[in-house]
Amino acid sequence: MWLGASDKKDELSRTTLIVSLSTFALFCFLWVAKQAGKTVPPLPPATKSEGFIILSSSLSVLDSQNSYVSNTVSAMWLGWLGASSEKDELPRTTLIVSLFTFALFCFLWVAKQTRKTVPPLPPGPRGLPLVGYLPFLGTEPHKKFEELAGIYGPIYKVWLGKKLCVVVNSPSLVKEVVRDQDTTFANRDPPVAALAATYGGADIAFLPYGHEWKKLRKIFVREMLSNASLDGSYTLRREQLRKGIRNVYEKIGTPIDVGELTFATLINVMMSLLWGGTLQEDEGANIAAEFKALLAELMVLFAKPNVSDFFPALARFDLQGIERDAKSIFEWNERIFDSAIDMRLKYLAKAKDEGPGITEQKEDFLQILLELRERDDAATSITTTQIKALLLDVLVGGSDTTTTMVEWAMAELMHHPEAMRRVHGELTEMVGLDCIVEESHLPKLNYLGAVIKETFRLHPALPLLVPRSPSQSSTIGGYTVPKGARIMLNVWAIHRDPKIWDNPLEFRPERFLNDSGRLDYSGNDFNYLPFGSGRRICAGLPLAEKTLKYVLASLLHQFEWQLPPSTELDLSDRFGIVTKKRMPLIAIPTPRLSEPELYTK
């Protein structure tokens, strides 16, 4: 079959084989003819060249059952090859040529087989020399990637400058990445700006998979965000949220930027979880305002396409100054963290002098982390840099994402009055209009839960998750994914795939009501992945889930929200590290609750 095949790639090795076989046949013919015309010659003196030894020993193996014949034949070969008779010249040359050609054939065949076992790179659009597909990506890469999925299928590649990106668009291939080969794909591919702003990538989000990442993640999930720790910090969250609600109440009847209000509230919530009341009231307020500006700037920097990321050879020139700006944010950040740590240490020293009891109220994240720093055990103790990296993960991971989702959910509800009525109905029934929402109410708010899930489906905050990178060359969907490539899991396309979702572009929370909880945030169903999946799934998920529902339930329970007169609701988005509403949601609150005191509690 192979000899008759017309595959051009096989042509060279086929020709080589044919030449080698025919030369060998010619040699056999000449040798037999020669043997027929003479008697067996006496044994010549052995000439010990390497080739003779190999040849003789291989013949011995072939004929190991008859050592006499074997010895005789090998002796003949040795003698014949070593002889200098002119009569032997032709068959000898023929043998050498045939052996050489045969070896060449074997070499080509093995090379071809090796090539065959390495699958090709995924298909993908052709780009321009040097810049690849960068000029065609536009300002909405998530939509462009969705469009390309329609053309190239469940996996494709794009070259962005010198960076090979592989985009995975189907649940079954996402599963190959985050479940079947999760360890291999558990590295990140941090952009230059992220490295500059996160202690060189020393935080959970950007550390490569390995011991340090596992240690920090364990501390984050088991110590900082454990159920006990979250329950214990409820009063901190409640206090900050109540402050936010009071703020809204003071502006009743006037247009409010919902995103701005939520962001400010969440920064306060996160800072309170980080270091509680360490900072004085007005100092805390100043720092919260500074952080707000800092994070907003950081998000802009992270979202900017950076030449240094696409052309690593140019990174040291920092052509756009992005690394420089990220470093200056980092320094600012560093000062705030240092001062909070310093104040806490002074407080602890004072507490030690003044006797026990005073430290008990401070079970915030900073306290947990400082206690870990004091441990002698290298496996669990952490450095000051790691403390700051973890604090940063809470602030960066927790504020912009959650704010974005509050804004989207509010906007979708205002766009779908029937869904808004249902949410209000549920809140009235489960909480009542004579008291305020507490976290204990949240599990009962099923419809609001479905609204949030549907919002995540239509508007995933990170539509391509946080890119991963394989630690070794691997195969996904039958294609090679080389070590170090950037892997983007296209949650945006999966959440909008009509083969998976009925009328995917419609906002229909009901689709999550009757799924018996199958579609949750755990990342086990690869059709629905707003928080990612596998080892690298969002580390802040328990806090995110709680905070988002708590903030939304409170804003919706206590107020009706209307658009300002003669404005229209805009539901378009703007791609970024977190993909948000293009236009801020501006809405006018009016009170829903019976007693004004309920707003100032």
Ligand code: HEM
């Ligand atoms: C609505 C809110 C949030 C959303 C939508 C969100 C989404 C995500 C996503 C998609 C990832 C990447 C997962 C992957 O690669 O598979 C991620 C990672 C991460 N998130 Fe969140 N997140 C949210 C809130 C939070 C909060 C509140 C925190 C911290 C308290 C947080 C901390 C982190 C960290 C540390 C990582 C990196 C995990 C790792 O690489 O191991 N996130 N998040």
